[in-house]
Amino acid sequence: MxxxxxxxxxxxxxxxxxxxxxxxxxxxxLLIQTAIYFAKDTYVSSMTRGLDQxxxxxxxxxxxxxxxxxxxxxxxxxxxxLVTLVAGDLLAGEATAGTYRILLTRPxxxxxxxxxxxxxxxxxxxxxxxxxxxxxxxxxxILFGTGELIVMKSYIIVFAQNDIIWRFAIxxxxxxxxxxxxxxxxxxxxxxxENSIGPIISTMAIIIVFVIITxxxxxxxxxxxxxxxxxxxxxxxxxxxxxxxxxxxxxxxxILLAHIIGLFGITAFIFKRKDILS
Amino acid sequence: xxTYLFILFAFVFxxxxxxxxxxxxxxxxxxxxxxxKDYEADVNVKVNLDLLKVPESNAKIYFKHPDKIKIxxxxxxxxxxxxxxxxxxxxxxxDYTALFIKEDNLNGIKVSVIKIIPMNExxxxxxxxxxxxxxxxxxxxxxxxxKTNGVYTIEMNYDHPVNGFYMPSSMKFTFNAGNMAPxxxxxxxxxxxxxxxxxxxxSKGTVLVTYxxxxxxxxxxxxxxxxxxx
Amino acid sequence: xxxxxxxxxxxLSKNFKSLKAxxxxxxxxxxxxxxxxxxxxxxxxxxxxxxxMTLISPSGGNIKIFGKELxxxxxxxxxxxxxxxxxxxxxxxxxxxxxxxxLGKISGTQISKNRIMEVLELVSLDKxxxxxxxxxxxxxxxxxxxxxxxxxxxxxxxxDEPTTGLDPQGxxxxxxxxxxxxxxxxxxxxxxxxxLHEVELVANRMIIINxxxxxxxxxxxxxxxxxxxxVTFEVDDLQKALAEIDITQWKKKLESVVKNKIIFQLEQEExxxxxxxxxxxxxxxxxxxxxxxxxxxxxxxxxxxxx
Numbered sequence: 001m002x003x004x005x006x007x008x009x010x011x012x013x014x015x016x017x018x019x020x021x022x023x024x025x026x027x028x029x030l031l032i033q034t035a036i037y038f039a040k041d042t043y044v045s046s047m048t049r050g051l052d053q054x055x056x057x058x059x060x061x062x063x064x065x066x067x068x069x070x071x072x073x074x075x076x077x078x079x080x081x082l083v084t085l086v087a088g089d090l091l092a093g094e095a096t097a098g099t100y101r102i103l104l105t106r107p108x109x110x111x112x113x114x115x116x117x118x119x120x121x122x123x124x125x126x127x128x129x130x131x132x133x134x135x136x137x138x139x140x141x142i143l144f145g146t147g148e149l150i151v152m153k154s155y156i157i158v159f160a161q162n163d164i165i166w167r168f169a170i171x172x173x174x175x176x177x178x179x180x181x182x183x184x185x186x187x188x189x190x191x192x193x194e195n196s197i198g199p200i201i202s203t204m205a206i207i208i209v210f211v212i213i214t215x216x217x218x219x220x221x222x223x224x225x226x227x228x229x230x231x232x233x234x235x236x237x238x239x240x241x242x243x244x245x246x247x248x249x250x251x252x253x254x255i256l257l258a259h260i261i262g263l264f265g266i267t268a269f270i271f272k273r274k275d276i277l278s
Numbered sequence: 279x280x281t282y283l284f285i286l287f288a289f290v291f292x293x294x295x296x297x298x299x300x301x302x303x304x305x306x307x308x309x310x311x312x313x314x315k316d317y318e319a320d321v322n323v324k325v326n327l328d329l330l331k332v333p334e335s336n337a338k339i340y341f342k343h344p345d346k347i348k349i350x351x352x353x354x355x356x357x358x359x360x361x362x363x364x365x366x367x368x369x370x371x372x373d374y375t376a377l378f379i380k381e382d383n384l385n386g387i388k389v390s391v392i393k394i395i396p397m398n399e400x401x402x403x404x405x406x407x408x409x410x411x412x413x414x415x416x417x418x419x420x421x422x423x424x425k426t427n428g429v430y431t432i433e434m435n436y437d438h439p440v441n442g443f444y445m446p447s448s449m450k451f452t453f454n455a456g457n458m459a460p461x462x463x464x465x466x467x468x469x470x471x472x473x474x475x476x477x478x479x480x481s482k483g484t485v486l487v488t489y490x491x492x493x494x495x496x497x498x499x500x501x502x503x504x505x506x507x508x
Numbered sequence: 509x510x511x512x513x514x515x516x517x518x519x520l521s522k523n524f525k526s527l528k529a530x531x532x533x534x535x536x537x538x539x540x541x542x543x544x545x546x547x548x549x550x551x552x553x554x555x556x557x558x559x560x561m562t563l564i565s566p567s568g569g570n571i572k573i574f575g576k577e578l579x580x581x582x583x584x585x586x587x588x589x590x591x592x593x594x595x596x597x598x599x600x601x602x603x604x605x606x607x608x609x610x611l612g613k614i615s616g617t618q619i620s621k622n623r624i625m626e627v628l629e630l631v632s633l634d635k636x637x638x639x640x641x642x643x644x645x646x647x648x649x650x651x652x653x654x655x656x657x658x659x660x661x662x663x664x665x666x667x668d669e670p671t672t673g674l675d676p677q678g679x680x681x682x683x684x685x686x687x688x689x690x691x692x693x694x695x696x697x698x699x700x701x702x703x704l705h706e707v708e709l710v711a712n713r714m715i716i717i718n719x720x721x722x723x724x725x726x727x728x729x730x731x732x733x734x735x736x737x738x739v740t741f742e743v744d745d746l747q748k749a750l751a752e753i754d755i756t757q758w759k760k761k762l763e764s765v766v767k768n769k770i771i772f773q774l775e776q777e778e779x780x781x782x783x784x785x786x787x788x789x790x791x792x793x794x795x796x797x798x799x800x801x802x803x804x805x806x807x808x809x810x811x812x813x814x815x
Contacts, residue, residue, distance in 0.1 A: 059354030098597030
């Protein structure tokens, strides 16, 4: 299986479209960091307005952690598209290229081939998140240094320096889980068609529609929302709370995992029985 | 409103026939306060507010007469502005009327309770109550009612004099934290319902500042207070 | 060897909605055969091969390869098969060498670099081993397809129209390679084509299908030789020739007359006899052209869309 996964990863990273995601993340992260660097005074004061009416404070609030937290919030909305670019092509791309025939006539089960492709796609999605993390934190520390992390919710939380990294680790893990969900959905669509455009558009359309349903406060939508996976894709923000709502975090993880496993199961069922006519 | 309060308090306490001179008490307090030209101290800050969750922090505080205050720390630390600056600001103003209310017992210490009514209609402070330890000419407690920021109290503890000066070993600030929300913030990623918002506005909080390692009247340079924030 | 037949197909069917692409097909291929699988375009050849290679699932029937049921023993069976299914497509962004290397890895077999170069040399692609496949011509891709079929030294080789897109020299090379693999290496070859001539040059057994069903099956030599031939005699004096034939038994064998050509339905051995008779009667013969009825039958199938 590891050999198969290695082969699939090799194929993924030999395609130019794979690097669109990494390039886009790099450009966006550096752009955001640079913009804030040149506007740091106004940025910090806009965040601490209200706070500085009543308090005087010290410390480096505009630090790498704050910027990484901000970037995570912005990009976790946009990274799904970059994930679908690759995940949507994993199976449909073979059909387009006509390589299903040489691939699926190997003496290895279809399920193994499918699983290897899927895991390679999941690895890509999580590498993208890791890249986001490395750039955000790494360059963030270089440009802005470290310090405490201030998070605005319905109240303000300031996390001590030694209380931050593990929260980011969990947040990025949740972001990885969310992107895995996106990859799984795109992979499912990829198994149904012979052109990768369809899976990319379908996946993004579903995400957009579900997000809209989740955000409009109408009773019928509110009853549907708990069933939509997009309702749990914001779970990355849960570690940045005190106390952490562990039950909410566990619920989000379980529901996303259930969606992932269910969707992959359906994909495997369909793919095993699919007539390869391309 | 102020005139009415003045008349009411004046009537009640003159009719009882009980009358200490509040201005004299305040003057003694000020005289004692002005003996401290400057000080620096280590502070430990514990914040316990529903609206603001910050870790316990340590900093250095600098004060120079009449009203220069600076805090310094490599790490994050925050201190209540109004509370720290209270006495210097108070002493700098003359536009108020002081009324002696009563003698009272505060944690086993005999104190004089004085109400301060600002005459300035446009200021934020509506009423101030002071609990002054006359024997040592030190302020034990203050309660400040503001027009826009609710009510907050400052309770001061004094362990032992530092080089003969009564410096507070701790100050406990208790206030209404409802207006601490940063403007424009509208709740967390998972939303906030009305009940939570009302709870937030109605919540109280305390900030405990513990002082140690006082250095009083060592001659602090003005440059400490002029340094820009990094 | 504990099986008599290397491929045993019984009652195989495949329906695509209302279309019967393969209908009750029986195929028997024996070890060492070069088996010709013939039929016009759309006859069901590729569909059958896809079923043999588990790319599509049959609607009915049974497939045994190497004496074992195909589906339960899929991986074990495919280990011993090398196949080209229709036009060979590869990962164009990778080189020929890399394509073969990763196909070897996917198969789970240890294919050495030497072996890869060996098969590339066999198909005359060794000099282009490092070129990206997207730069290859169609013929080169065909040869690379053959290379990937041979990579793991399979016992059974399934070739779906392997000479498509090749020039006459390339076609000859493929035929020579097939004969080499069969005679020198003892491989069994299942060769699908719509060109009878190509098959008869290499195959020992063959089947012709049309509209998914078997039309004819047997040894190539028997099918082609036992089939009676349409023989055209081109004569100098048509009237004289017809007058001579009219009084003999050859009248029954006369099929048709076109200008100065007399067409007979003859057995192979009768050609020389009739030829001798006509010459002895003083009739000049400018040409004798035999056409096997099987070939004509197959041509009818291909030209008229299989009617």
